[in-house]
Amino acid sequence: MGIPLYWWLAVAAALFCLGLYGALSRKNAIGVLLGIELMLNAVNINLVVFWRYITPQALTGQIFAMFVIGIAAAEAAAGLAIIIAAYRQRDTVVVDELDMMHW
Amino acid sequence: MLTNQMVQILVFVILTIMTLGGGLGVVSSRNLFHSALFLVLSLVGVVGYYALLDAGFLAVVQLLIYVGAIAVLILFAIMLSRGLMARRQHQRNEQWWIAALVVLLVFVVLLVVLGQVDWPVADEQALLSPNVSVGQLGQVLLGPYMIPFEVISVLLLAALVGAIILARET
Amino acid sequence: MEATISWLTTLIPQLPVPTARLIVYVVYSAILAFAAPVVLVVAYTYMERKVLARLQDRIGPNRAGPLGILQGLADAVKMLTKEDITPAKADRIVFNLAPMLAVVAAVLVFAVLPVAPGVIGTDLKVGILYVVAIGGLGELAALMAGWSSNNKFALIGAFRTVAQLVSYEIPIVLAIITVVLASGSMQLGAIVAAQDVPFLFTLPVAFLIFFVASIAEIGRCPFDLLEAESEIVAGFHTEYSGMKFAMFFIGEYMHLFSAAGIATALFLGGWRGPGAGEASILGVLLGFVYFLAKTTLLVFVMMWVRGTLFRIRIDHLLDFGWKFLVPVALFLLVAVAFVLKVPVLNSPTFRWLGMLAANGVVILVSLALVVLAARHSRSAALRGVAGVDG
Numbered sequence A: 001m002g003i004p005l006y007w008w009l010a011v012a013a014a015l016f017c018l019g020l021y022g023a024l025s026r027k028n029a030i031g032v033l034l035g036i037e038l039m040l041n042a043v044n045i046n047l048v049v050f051w052r053y054i055t056p057q058a059l060t061g062q063i064f065a066m067f068v069i070g071i072a073a074a075e076a077a078a079g080l081a082i083i084i085a086a087y088r089q090r091d092t093v094v095v096d097e098l099d100m101m102h103w
Numbered sequence B: 001m002l003t004n005q006m007v008q009i010l011v012f013v014i015l016t017i018m019t020l021g022g023g024l025g026v027v028s029s030r031n032l033f034h035s036a037l038f039l040v041l042s043l044v045g046v047v048g049y050y051a052l053l054d055a056g057f058l059a060v061v062q063l064l065i066y067v068g069a070i071a072v073l074i075l076f077a078i079m080l081s082r083g084l085m086a087r088r089q090h091q092r093n094e095q096w097w098i099a100a101l102v103v104l105l106v107f108v109v110l111l112v113v114l115g116q117v118d119w120p121v122a123d124e125q126a127l128l129s130p131n132v133s134v135g136q137l138g139q140v141l142l143g144p145y146m147i148p149f150e151v152i153s154v155l156l157l158a159a160l161v162g163a164i165i166l167a168r169e170t
Numbered sequence C: 001m002e003a004t005i006s007w008l009t010t011l012i013p014q015l016p017v018p019t020a021r022l023i024v025y026v027v028y029s030a031i032l033a034f035a036a037p038v039v040l041v042v043a044y045t046y047m048e049r050k051v052l053a054r055l056q057d058r059i060g061p062n063r064a065g066p067l068g069i070l071q072g073l074a075d076a077v078k079m080l081t082k083e084d085i086t087p088a089k090a091d092r093i094v095f096n097l098a099p100m101l102a103v104v105a106a107v108l109v110f111a112v113l114p115v116a117p118g119v120i121g122t123d124l125k126v127g128i129l130y131v132v133a134i135g136g137l138g139e140l141a142a143l144m145a146g147w148s149s150n151n152k153f154a155l156i157g158a159f160r161t162v163a164q165l166v167s168y169e170i171p172i173v174l175a176i177i178t179v180v181l182a183s184g185s186m187q188l189g190a191i192v193a194a195q196d197v198p199f200l201f202t203l204p205v206a207f208l209i210f211f212v213a214s215i216a217e218i219g220r221c222p223f224d225l226l227e228a229e230s231e232i233v234a235g236f237h238t239e240y241s242g243m244k245f246a247m248f249f250i251g252e253y254m255h256l257f258s259a260a261g262i263a264t265a266l267f268l269g270g271w272r273g274p275g276a277g278e279a280s281i282l283g284v285l286l287g288f289v290y291f292l293a294k295t296t297l298l299v300f301v302m303m304w305v306r307g308t309l310f311r312i313r314i315d316h317l318l319d320f321g322w323k324f325l326v327p328v329a330l331f332l333l334v335a336v337a338f339v340l341k342v343p344v345l346n347s348p349t350f351r352w353l354g355m356l357a358a359n360g361v362v363i364l365v366s367l368a369l370v371v372l373a374a375r376h377s378r379s380a381a382l383r384g385v386a387g388v389d390g
Helices: A005-025 A029-053 A060-090 B004-028 B032-052 B056-080 B082-086 B096-116 B124-128 B134-141 B146-167 C002-011 C017-055 C071-081 C092-110 C127-148 C152-183 C188-193 C204-217 C242-267 C281-308 C314-341 C348-376 C380-386
Strands: none
Touching: A005 A029, A005 B004, A005 B096, A029 A060, A029 B004, A029 B032, A029 B056, A060 B056, A060 B134, A060 B146, B004 B032, B032 B056, B032 C092, B032 C127, B056 C127, B056 C152, C002 C017, C017 C071, C017 C092, C017 C242, C017 C281, C071 C242, C092 C127, C092 C242, C127 C152, C127 C188, C127 C242, C152 C188, C152 C204, C152 C242, C152 C314, C188 C242, C204 C242, C204 C281, C204 C314, C204 C348, C242 C281, C314 C348
């Protein structure tokens, strides 16, 4: 492998931070979801990179990445359903305005 | 003549521009539809990463599930709430600068810490031949990882049913 | 491919093998990406017009060139000289990107299509999964076009497209898994090699499911709800004209070809036929001819279907996909998996017969269930489907 391990980790860290920023700073619930997807992807890159560089003979890294992808799919489906339900009921998807539980 | 390593680095740089540029677009674009399209760009970059890391099956799975399913689902949801999305509104909340500060801090700390750890990288011989085939992955999924696999299936089923119940009109 | 590379290196001895490989692959991909679309679109539009005309008791195009064979070229010239319009309120960048993505998505499938013995862009280990994954890019193109046009018909068209394509992807994948089970590989080359008897004869139900769902997947009549003129003008590409419309058009015809090509590789034995083989140039050419003939036969059947059936309603379409195709495909998958594990059936012939029997049982049981449900149903429509009186 011609690419140093550190580069990969730096890229994954950058992607994770971008996702974190998106999740923290977006008003729109779908925007928050997009940020979370970015973070999950960064984690996945890390898993695969560690598999490739540290334990290339073991299967664990790839299996784990697959599980993460599966969970991301479930999360997107449930999350978007919640957002659409909220949109129907409250006519908004801005996170700050979804305050039914707020005293 | 280009060496193998140079080609790899070139591909890596292009993919990084795609992935991080896409990621930047996701968090900075004012139009949410554009954000989602940038997410697709970023995800396709990650597909390239997996291919570069010799995880071909994972690359295809990523393309299939992330680009083909999750991204399409998100775009679909954005289109469904079109009236809201079209309204030009501030996409950032009031705490965005705190968030930016914190994230920048996290990033710097991560870079420093990652640089200081002495990663137990495998020896040259092992690095050259990553020995994972699709068949093995299948065997392991239904062997040692049987229970997590089934749990994921149940989770997906639950998400499916839950999504239908939540989103259906009453 | 390997044969061509070694031929090239013997032709020019000082050429290093990697360079020869690069040249061969660049030429091959250039053919796939530039020459194939043009030839395919011109040939298939001509064929489609002629076939439809014959089915409707007309002559069809007969002005441009002898027998009208230049009609496709004339169409192309007309299309390219039209004014290229971008609506004022459209989302400019996305609007222009969408047609490109549509063509790219169609071209990418060609990379794993085994067109002749030994001639395949790259025989990916997960080739067939790759084909399914690339299908998602086509959906994306439709969504982008529908959204960016800023037109309600385009938007509805995009909604329909996604609902339809996502629904019909599931029976397609299930049918593909059945084939993967029977052949023991996801590599298209290996799937072709496994078909001593084409899967059409051992897995006919899987073929039917795949074929019907493919027609829906490429949005052709009777499933052309995506662009139903009488309801939503032209669907997601309502606002497109000139070159950009031409790109959607090219994408559509390439998609048609690649869907038929994949069906050929999966079920009709790909390039296999008497005399075809990797050993000689003649065998390779013969294989290519077989592949083309089988694919064109499937394309012809699709045109025939288009000329015969009427467009069905969107709710019927989704019902058909979810309530009939998906369950049948699922049961078929289980039945075939079961048959393949029965220890008595260890010789190939027994396996083929067993798979055929499983197919027969599944389709008979499912049809019987539909009829039974219709008998007990009060719904006139369902009773009509099963041909139950009243």
